[in-house]
Every structure is written in structure tokens, then in C-alpha cells.
Amino acid sequence: MREITLSNGKTVEVECLSCAITSGLLEPDGGVVIETEYFHAHQDVAYPIKGLIILASKRHIKCFDELSEAEKFDYINILTKIRKAQREILGIEYVYYFYNEDTTHHFHTWMVPRYEWMYEFGRSVESVRPTLLHARNEMNDEENLKEVMAAINALTKELNK
Template sequence: MRNITLSNGNIVEVECLSCALTSGLIEPDGGVVIETDHFHAHQDVAYPIRGLIILASKRHINCFDELSEAEKIDYINILTKIRKAQREVLGIEHVYYFYNEDTTHHFHTWMVPRYEWMYSFGRSVESVRPVLLHARNEMNDEENVNEVLEAIKLLTNELNG
């Protein structure tokens, strides 16, 4: 078991954060954005950035090559649907996608939007970590959190409507 600090400051003790989220043990801030038979999408619980989505497999696997054929099809379809909603509903023009196999969680993809304020940290993939830390440490104020929650609502309505 390990302790995870959520964006709202709550600390949860879980073996796997992704399993706890996809099973409903932990309710992500703003709720589930969209869910399929194989995947669960939610606003990232640690970094309050408007439109930052985590797409996690419900099955505890680590790598692309462990996805079943049905999961592969579902993955690309839901990833595409979320990206389209980010662009059309939130006006997000650019997104960085991250997936790594040495995570402490199971298979998930980060969809990290790029906003103008982020360019002060640089324009390459190397700038993303400082951006995330800035969001976690400096953007947990009520106004920003409300903007993030509103974005979750807009995406959820678009994707499930």
C-alpha cells in the first residue's frame, strides 16, 4: 500500500491508484468523464489543469502488447473521441500524450493540454514536468479548481450526451 495525495489535498492509501479509480473505490474530482467496457477516463486527480485527462484500462495490465484486440479498438476510439471533445468543447489546440510502462499504476495514457501560460516553462516535452508541478503547487486555488470542474462537466456532457 502507498499514500497518494489527491489535488483536493486528501490522502488515500491504495495499492494501485488506477485500480481504485476505475473500480469506483475512489471518486475522481468531478467524476468519471467517460467510461467504456475496457477504459475509464477522468480528470487527473493530482494536477488541476483544465482538460487534463487520464485514460486508464480497467484491466490491470502494463503494456500495449497486453491489450486484447477488443481493448485496442476501444482504446483508439475512446482516445479519439476524447481528443475531439477537448478541441471542440474546451478549445484545446495541442495535447501531449504520455504512456509509460515503468509506472507504479497500470496502463494509462495522460492527455496533457498545452495552454499559453505553459510556454514560460518551455515548448518541449521536458517542460511538462515543471508545468505539472506548478499546477499542483500553485493552481489549487478555488477559482482554478472551479474552472477545472466546469471543464469536466462540459467534457462529460459532450462525451455522454
């Protein structure tokens, strides 16, 4: 078991944070954006950027090549559906996609929107980490969090019609 501090300041003891979230043991702030048989999407509000989504596999695997054929099909379909909603509902023009295999969590993809204010940190993939840290450290005010929660609600409503 590991002790993990969540974005809301609560501490939990779990073996795997992703397993706890995708199984419903823990509910992320803002709730589940969309869920399929194989995947679970939510926003990590520790990084309060409107439309930032984490798409996590429900099965405890680490690598893309471990996905079954059904999971691969579901993954690309749900990823596409989320991206379409980001564009149509939130007006997000560009998104960076990240997934890494050396994580302590299991297979998940970050969908990080690209907003104009982010260009002060650069235009390449190298700018994403400073952008995320800026959001976490400088954008956790009440007004921005309300906007983030409204975006979560709008995406949830659109994706679960």
C-alpha cells in the same frame, strides 16, 4: 496495501490506485468523464489544468502490447472521442500524450493540453513536468479549480450524450 494521499488531501489504503478508481471503489474529484467496457477517463485535479485527462485501462496491465484486440480498438476510439471533445468543447488546440511502462499504476495515458501560458516553461516535451508542477503548486486557487471543474463537467456532458 499502499497508503496514498489523494489530491483532496484524503489518505486511502489500496493495492493499486488505478484499480480502485476504475472499479469505482474511489471516485476522483470531478467524477468519471467517460467510461467504456475497457477504459475509464478522469482528470487528476492535483494538476489543475483545464482538460487534462487520464485514460486508464480497467484491466491491470502495464504495457501497450498487453492490450487485447478489443481493448486496442476501444482505446483508440475513446482516445479520439476525448480529443475531439477537448478541441470542440474546450478549444484545446494541442495536446501532449504520455504513457509509461515503469509506473506503479497500470496502463494509462495522460492527455495534457498545451496552453499559451505553458510556453514560459519551453516548447518541447521537457517542458511538461515543470508545467505540471507549476499547475499543482501555483494554480490550486478557488477560481482556477472552478474553471477546471466546469471543464470536467463540459467534457462529461459532451462525451456521454
